[in-house]
Amino acid sequence: MFLTRTPVRVSLFGGGTDYPEYFQRRPGAVIGMTINRYINIAAIRLTNIQEYRYRLSYSKLELPSRVEDIKHPVVREVLKYFGYEKPLDISVMSDLPGSGSGLGSSSAFTVGFLKLVHALTDTPSTKIDLARTAIMVERELLKENVGVQDQLHASFGGINRFDFGADSIQITPIQLSADTLIALNQSMLLIHTGIVRRATDVIEEQIELTKTEKLDRDLHHLFEMVEAGTNCLQSGTSVCLREVGSMLNESWKIKRSLSGAISNARIDELYAVLMEEGAYGAKLCGAGGGGFMLALGDPSALIRIQERLKGKAETLPISLDTEGSRVLLHD
Numbered sequence: 001m002f003l004t005r006t007p008v009r010v011s012l013f014g015g016g017t018d019y020p021e022y023f024q025r026r027p028g029a030v031i032g033m034t035i036n037r038y039i040n041i042a043a044i045r046l047t048n049i050q051e052y053r054y055r056l057s058y059s060k061l062e063l064p065s066r067v068e069d070i071k072h073p074v075v076r077e078v079l080k081y082f083g084y085e086k087p088l089d090i091s092v093m094s095d096l097p098g099s100g101s102g103l104g105s106s107s108a109f110t111v112g113f114l115k116l117v118h119a120l121t122d123t124p125s126t127k128i129d130l131a132r133t134a135i136m137v138e139r140e141l142l143k144e145n146v147g148v149q150d151q152l153h154a155s156f157g158g159i160n161r162f163d164f165g166a167d168s169i170q171i172t173p174i175q176l177s178a179d180t181l182i183a184l185n186q187s188m189l190l191i192h193t194g195i196v197r198r199a200t201d202v203i204e205e206q207i208e209l210t211k212t213e214k215l216d217r218d219l220h221h222l223f224e225m226v227e228a229g230t231n232c233l234q235s236g237t238s239v240c241l242r243e244v245g246s247m248l249n250e251s252w253k254i255k256r257s258l259s260g261a262i263s264n265a266r267i268d269e270l271y272a273v274l275m276e277e278g279a280y281g282a283k284l285c286g287a288g289g290g291g292f293m294l295a296l297g298d299p300s301a302l303i304r305i306q307e308r309l310k311g312k313a314e315t316l317p318i319s320l321d322t323e324g325s326r327v328l329l330h331d
Helices: 073-082 105-120 127-141 149-156 178-185 204-211 216-233 240-256 265-276 299-309
Strands: 002-013 028-045 054-057 088-094 159-165 168-173 188-192 281-284 292-296 315-317 326-330
Touching: 002 105, 002 149, 002 216, 002 240, 028 105, 028 149, 028 216, 073 105, 073 127, 088 105, 105 127, 105 149, 105 326, 127 149, 149 159, 149 168, 159 216, 178 240, 188 299, 216 240, 240 281, 240 292, 265 281, 265 292, 265 299, 299 315
Parallel strands: 054 088
Antiparallel strands: 002 028, 002 326, 028 088, 028 159, 159 168, 188 292, 188 315, 281 292
16 A cells, blocks of 8 residues: 655745746745645555456546546645556545635645555655656646745645745745744634635636736735744744734735735634634635634633634634655655
């Protein structure tokens, strides 16, 4: 059996500047982190004795005879890209929704499946190669409206700053003190909005506006917050989380103004609850429209939020993942 485990992520600052439609013209940058929630993909090689050549088990069950007949777009295109045609039984296991979460789960799946195919073919890959290939699969082969930070987060793991230029990507790990790391892991809570949406649909309006340069001022402001967030997190004190929370609020106000599809009454209502119960700050994760919200606050505030939202919204404490996509089993 072959098994990969790939974390999903939360983005803190700079989201929107990681689209080539922006950083081909102006510098872009983001800060984000992978968290302790994962997409697991298992596979076993089959013999030709089986009644089927491929078996795919995810939210659906597929028994196709040819790679070309596979309905799951990532599995189909990755196998075609690698020219892999040996019989396989593939199972996907995730502790969070596989799409529409706002946590980069689609890109985490792409990275995890690429990692799996590299293991099946016994071919090495670096973290940056893995991320670049995932970006190519999603943007070029599948023509998805996606940025380029999610694939990098899933590949590298940890908490990082990524800087984007017209022809370059720079990876800079955020240097957290032990006190800051402990405080951060005790201060994060995800809240599910109850709304599932496809990021590629929500982001379409924003991308079109980005191409016209109408959003450049707001996006540049989000870009500038990356430097401030980096300095704050690396200050070496746990009290910096209050400032990070305040910056999350500021970035959320800017982000929700970029497109009418990013927020709605349900999201605004949940955000108000988080602020009323004493969160340092909060924002919607991902492209917008639904999925999870991230709240940052001291443990007592997070307990109040969980109690108030009991029966109204699912809440989930999270902590930092430091490893990124990895192979857990390699037979």
